[in-house]
Amino acid sequence: MGQFVTEIKSGGGIAVDDTIQVKGYETKAGSRILEGFRPLFSAEAVERLERAGYDIAGKSAVGEFGLDLLGEFAYGAETCDTLRGAAAELVAAGTVKGALCVDLNGTPRRAAALSGVDFLKPTYGTVSRYGVIPCACSGEQIGVAAKTAGGVRELLRVVAGHDPKDGTSLPAETYDYHDGKAAPGMRVGIVKELYGAASDEQKARVTACAERLRGMGVAVDEIALPLADAARTAWNLCLCAETCNNVSRYDGVKFGYRSPDYRNIDELYVNSRTEGLNFLTKFVILYGSDVLSKGRYFTCYDKALKVRRLVAEQVKALFKDYDALLCPACSETEYRPYDIKDAFMTVFAESLFTAVPNLTGIPAMVSGGVQFMADALRDSDLLNLAEALEGGNAS
Amino acid sequence: MKYEAVIGLETHVELATKSKIFCACGGHSTKGEPNTRVCPACAGMPGMLPVTNKRVVELAMRAGILLNCDISRYTTFDKKSYYYPDLPCSYQITQWFHPICRNGSVEVTTKDGTRTIGIKQIHMEEDAGKLVHDDWTETTLVDFNRTSVPLIEIVSKPDFRTADEVMAYLEKLKTMFRFANISECEEGAMRCDVNISIRPEGSEELGVRTEIKNMSSLSSIRRAIQYETARHLDAVERGTETLVQETRRWDDVKGRTFSMRNKETAADYRYFPDPNLMPILIGDDWLQRVRDTMPASVEEKTAEYQSKGLSEKEIASLTSERALCDLFDAVTALGRDPKDTASWILTECGGILRKHGQVMSELQITPERLSRIMEKVSGNEINRAAGRKVLEAVLYEDADPDAYCEAHNLGAQGDADAVRQVVLKVLDATPNAVKDYLGGKKKAFQALFGGCMKELKGNGDPQVIRALLEEELSKR
Numbered sequence: 011m012g013q014f015v016t017e018i019k020s021g022g023g024i025a026v027d028d029t030i031q032v033k034g035y036e037t038k039a040g041s042r043i044l045e046g047f048r049p050l051f052s053a054e055a056v057e058r059l060e061r062a063g064y065d066i067a068g069k070s071a072v073g074e075f076g077l078d079l080l081g082e083f084a085y086g087a088e089t090c091d092t093l094r095g096a097a098a099e100l101v102a103a104g105t106v107k108g109a110l111c112v113d114l115n116g117t118p119r120r121a122a123a124l125s126g127v128d129f130l131k132p133t134y135g136t137v138s139r140y141g142v143i144p145c146a147c148s149g150e151q152i153g154v155a156a157k158t159a160g161g162v163r164e165l166l167r168v169v170a171g172h173d174p175k176d177g178t179s180l181p182a183e184t185y186d187y188h189d190g191k192a193a194p195g196m197r198v199g200i201v202k203e204l205y206g207a208a209s210d211e212q213k214a215r216v217t218a219c220a221e222r223l224r225g226m227g228v229a230v231d232e233i234a235l236p237l238a239d240a241a242r243t244a245w246n247l248c249l250c251a252e253t254c255n256n257v258s259r260y261d262g263v264k265f266g267y268r269s270p271d272y273r274n275i276d277e278l279y280v281n282s283r284t285e286g287l288n289f290l291t292k293f294v295i296l297y298g299s300d301v302l303s304k305g306r307y308f309t310c311y312d313k314a315l316k317v318r319r320l321v322a323e324q325v326k327a328l329f330k331d332y333d334a335l336l337c338p339a340c341s342e343t344e345y346r347p348y349d350i351k352d353a354f355m356t357v358f359a360e361s362l363f364t365a366v367p368n369l370t371g372i373p374a375m376v377s378g379g380v381q382f383m384a385d386a387l388r389d390s391d392l393l394n395l396a397e398a399l400e401g402g403n404a405s
Numbered sequence: 406m407k408y409e410a411v412i413g414l415e416t417h418v419e420l421a422t423k424s425k426i427f428c429a430c431g432g433h434s435t436k437g438e439p440n441t442r443v444c445p446a447c448a449g450m451p452g453m454l455p456v457t458n459k460r461v462v463e464l465a466m467r468a469g470i471l472l473n474c475d476i477s478r479y480t481t482f483d484k485k486s487y488y489y490p491d492l493p494c495s496y497q498i499t500q501w502f503h504p505i506c507r508n509g510s511v512e513v514t515t516k517d518g519t520r521t522i523g524i525k526q527i528h529m530e531e532d533a534g535k536l537v538h539d540d541w542t543e544t545t546l547v548d549f550n551r552t553s554v555p556l557i558e559i560v561s562k563p564d565f566r567t568a569d570e571v572m573a574y575l576e577k578l579k580t581m582f583r584f585a586n587i588s589e590c591e592e593g594a595m596r597c598d599v600n601i602s603i604r605p606e607g608s609e610e611l612g613v614r615t616e617i618k619n620m621s622s623l624s625s626i627r628r629a630i631q632y633e634t635a636r637h638l639d640a641v642e643r644g645t646e647t648l649v650q651e652t653r654r655w656d657d658v659k660g661r662t663f664s665m666r667n668k669e670t671a672a673d674y675r676y677f678p679d680p681n682l683m684p685i686l687i688g689d690d691w692l693q694r695v696r697d698t699m700p701a702s703v704e705e706k707t708a709e710y711q712s713k714g715l716s717e718k719e720i721a722s723l724t725s726e727r728a729l730c731d732l733f734d735a736v737t738a739l740g741r742d743p744k745d746t747a748s749w750i751l752t753e754c755g756g757i758l759r760k761h762g763q764v765m766s767e768l769q770i771t772p773e774r775l776s777r778i779m780e781k782v783s784g785n786e787i788n789r790a791a792g793r794k795v796l797e798a799v800l801y802e803d804a805d806p807d808a809y810c811e812a813h814n815l816g817a818q819g820d821a822d823a824v825r826q827v828v829l830k831v832l833d834a835t836p837n838a839v840k841d842y843l844g845g846k847k848k849a850f851q852a853l854f855g856g857c858m859k860e861l862k863g864n865g866d867p868q869v870i871r872a873l874l875e876e877e878l879s880k881r
């Protein structure tokens with residue numbers, strides 16, 4: 011586990027992903043390009059935790075800018091046998107009480123499913139993104155990991171609420187995560203496209219969960235989300251475009267890593283970025299630049315925005331009949347190290363299961379190794395579902 | 406063949422707001438030591454998020470209303486990517502897809518008549534920082550004070566034909582924007598990119614267009630237009646060179662333009678909507694509120710002052726500066742006579758400023774103090790010359806009018822007895838002049854009058870002195 015952690019100063023507190031700024035801690039977002047960067051301020055969510063009396067235990071490692079599958083390509087990370095994700099593993103081991111993680115392309119949800127902890131990516135705009143090292147601002151969201159749904163609820167209540175420093179922050183000052191529907195009587199739809207794409211073990215998890223839900227009076231059907239695949243493409247496209255733009259600020263001039271080898275400003279930029287960014291980030295930058303370029307904007311980026319709207323409509327329609335959607339959080343139950351040259355396509359493949367909430371802003375929760383999604387601002391329904399399942403499994 | 410120039414303008418104007426466009430620091434003033442008007446947000450630190458300054462949107466709406474534009478009800482901010490050391494995020498937040506104002510027009514008058522210039526759009530954007538080159542150490546330093554200072558860019562249609570029209574347009578924008586408190590339009594706060602092509606007169610086709618970037622002085626703009634027009638004419642008529650669509654830079658010292666980049670090397674700015682800034686919806690209520698709170702225009706003020714009996718010249722001078730109008734309005738609101746107020750502001754204040762090598766726009770006086778001085782003079786408490794003295798002390802020593810008069814023993818001349826004593830003293834001291842006057846030499850009166858004034862150190866009220874002199878002389 012040690013290789014996943016950048017700095018853990020105390021046990022029992024809250025771990026904060028390295029893509030979230032904490033004053034006084036080096037915050038490098040898993041990248042050499044931010045080596046030595048100590049932010050001038052803490053993220054709003056971190057401030058709120060500290061104001062409420064929680065200890066920040068330290069920083070949990072992430073892959074460069076959180077772009078990889080499970081943190082496997084963090085700068086300086088040692089290789090390991092299985093990939094799990096640092097924050098989820100710290101929570102699972104009980105080293106920390108909970109963790110704040112940025113859900114950019116499903117990483118914390120996958121990690122939670124693999125480590126058997128709970129993670130909720132709340133509705134976009136409910137938790138301030140102030141202080142998040144930015145990549146894909148239109149869909150990345152700070153979420154909370156904890157051992158139980160009750161633990162997630164406790165921390166989420168602290169960090170959620172309007173923040174004038176974030177222009178996309180929703181107006182509600184606070185959120186009461188106790189106001190959800192009771193699980194019995196809910197209608198849950200298994201997303202057939204996502205279920206069908208997973209391994210047998212993952213399928214079995216979903217089926218078992220569905221059985222237990224039925225047992226507690228939840229109606230479970232199979233439903234179709236035909237745009238699931240298009241949603242994945244659209245989200246990855248938006249993510250690359252926005253990330254390409256956001257990481258362009260790391261030029262080796264003002265902070266972070268600067269190549270020692272340059273003769274003029276262009277070389278300073280090029281060499282610092284060449285040496286400071288990993289292959290996956292470079293791939294994302296190139297892909298993002300391409301989809302935003304003059305000839306391609308309307309055939310790529312603009313089209314992704316249209317798909318985004320269509321997916322939101324399709325999802326909205328489903329939530330007329332269903333309280334929650336059920337699906338796997340990833341295709342496998344175990345992941346092994348692999349070559350970074352395959353990273354983009356590996357993440358792309360897995361993001362099939364996670365892209366819809368990032369693309370449309372709806373909340374998604376992983377609990378008991380499976381994933382639930384609900385309509386915007388119905389986060390409490392997800393917590394209730396997870397809590398009911400955990401209660402039924404009380405150990 | 407006769408050719409005409411086809412000129413379009415992109416004019417950047419710095420807005421007069423208290424803070425920057427997407428953060429709470431700064432303000433429109435870029436003054437101050439380098440990198441002292443900067444915060445983590447405008448320095449592009451990761452994790453900071455932009456939040457739109459509402460005042461910027463309102464000033465942009467105001468500009469749109471003045472230039473007869475349609476105000477967009479849905480307007481967005483977009484990101485424009487390019488690397489340059491003065492741009493901390495390596496992107497600039499601007500408006501590309503849905504600018505706030507479109508389809509406006511403005512009339513410009515030159516010696517050749519009045520023409521209407523179309524306005525394609527007005528959009529809001531953030532300014533970049535400034536690079537300071539140090540030739541001695543061969544380094545370049547970055548000053549972020551100007552980063553994220555709010556700008557509006559006014560994009561005209563290619564409707565200009567002469568440099569004179571361009572000058573008239575820029576002067577008009579300057580007056581309008583200053584007057585409406587949109588921008589102070591001081592040196593450097595208004596910068597232009599000029600697009601030029603030429604074509605045979607009467608032709609509808611456009612020639613090869615070049616763009617001259619980033620000029621801030623009117624004289625540079627005029628010279629650049631003249632140079633560039635001549636260069637195009639030479640190329641077309643005499644084949645001196647082949648024109649290409651390109652961006653050029655004006656060198657004010659060499660007096661010519663230089664190529665910066667052409668179409669092939671042009672940057673692809675990869676515009677896309679900024680997801681951190683929600684689209685702005687402008688409803689009827691908000692638009693109406695902005696219309697209702699528009700400061701009166703030059704035309705409206707002119708009509709108002711005409712009705713108050715001010716002369717054309719006075720009106721022109723007052724309406725050259727919003728601050729002068731505000732001062733005039735405040736002083737008259739305190740009950741002072743309009744004609745008298747205009748005269749005090751323009752003649753007296755103006756005269757004193759000139760004496761100190763300053764101009765009208767630098768005038769700083771509270772309406773209460775000016776009104777008090779005027780009151781003292783019109784109430785014969787002090788004479789006009791003394792009033793001028795008090796005014797100078799108020800302007801340059803921050804004196805209080807009443808305290809100053811008391812401290813300098815001004816106002817005593819209002820006391821006729823004291824003046825009478827002086828008159829008698831002068832008459833006694835210059836018997837020859839008295840004799841001359843009584844003997845019919847009326848000119849001698851001036852000498853006696855001057856003597857009294859001298860005794861009173863210039864503080865006497867001429868009318869009172871004259872009356873008392875006549876009275877006392879008649880007794881002799």
